[in-house]
Amino acid sequence: MKLACIDVGSNTVRLLISEVNNRGKLKRLNTKRVVTHLGSALSETKALNITGKNLTVKALSKFIDLSKKYNVSHIYAVGTSALRESKDGQEFVDTIRKLLDINIEIISGQREAQLTYEGIKASLDNVDHTLILDIGGGSTECVYMEGEKIMHTSIPIGAIKLYDLFIKKDPPSKEEIIDAKTYVLTKLSNSKLAIDKPFKKELLATGGTATTLATIDLEINRYNGQKVHLHRLTRQRVLHIFKQLINTPFKERLKLKGLEKKRAKIIITGLLILIEIMDFTKSKALTISDYGLLEGLMFEKSLEANSFSTHRT
Structure with missing residues (x-):
C-alpha cells in the first residue's frame, strides 16, 4: 500500500x-x-x-x-x-x-507530540528512557515516558517566533541573545518540564533545527537522511556551532557548509532553544532523528487502512 x-x-x-x-x-x-x-x-x-x-x-x-x-x-x-x-x-x-x-x-x-513519538519509536528499539524534542517554528513539543504513560508538553516557543520577538540586529547583539535566553528559560520554568523533571533521560531531537544542526556538523550541503539519522553531538559541540553562528553576519552565514539558505536566520534561535533545553534538563549530549511526525502519521494511517481492509474482508 x-x-x-x-x-x-x-x-x-x-x-x-x-x-x-x-x-x-x-x-x-x-x-x-x-x-x-x-x-x-x-x-x-x-x-x-x-x-x-x-x-x-x-x-x-x-x-x-x-x-x-x-x-x-x-x-x-x-x-x-x-x-x-x-x-x-x-x-x-x-x-x-x-x-x-x-x-x-x-x-x-498533544496529537503532534503523539505522532512524533510514534514516528521516532518506529526507528528505535526503545524510547522508554528518551526525552523527545521537536523544535518547530512556533512551538516546541516535548514527549517522554513516565512508567507506561506517554507524557507531553507543548511550549509556546519556536525558532520563527523567537526570532521575530528578539532578533533585530545582524549579527544579533549580546543583549538580544540574553533577552531571548531569559524568555526561553521563563517559558521552560513555567512548563510541565519543571514539574515532571524528566532529567535522567536520553535527549533526542527531531525537526528542522535538529537536522540542520546535524548537516552543519557533518558539513554536507545535500541533505542525506541516512547520515543525519542518529547523529550524535555533545553539548559543547552544539554550543560551539551556536557561538559560531551568532558571531557571523547573515551574508557570511550563507556560505557555511551544511546550512540551508532559507534557515540561515532562524537557525540561531532554534539552537538557542535547544541549548536552553539541554541545560534545563541537564543533558550533556543529544541524538538527532530523521524520523518524526510524518512517519508517525504514515504508520497511523496505514494501520487504519489495514484495519478497514481486514474488516471489509
Missing part, C-alpha cells in the same frame, strides 16, 4: 511518500520539503504570512501531483502551530480545500 503524508508547518511544508507492507514496515519512496515561512511575523500580526500562504499553495499543488505519479491510495495532510494559532488558519485550510481538493487536519500540540 502506498500513501502520501504532508506536514504544513510554520516554516516548512514537507512530503513523505511511502510504501507500507502488512507488517507495518515503512519504505520511503520519496521525500520533499519547501521552506515557506508561513508563520513569519505571526507573533505580531496573529495572521499567516501572505507570501508564505502563496508558497504553501504552490508546494501543496506540486506535492499532490508528485503523489499521484506514485499512484498513492490516499494523501493525508496535517497542520501544526501556525495554523493552530493564527486567526486565519481555518480560513486558509478552507481555501486550500476548494483550490486543491485536499483536507488539512489542524492538529493539537
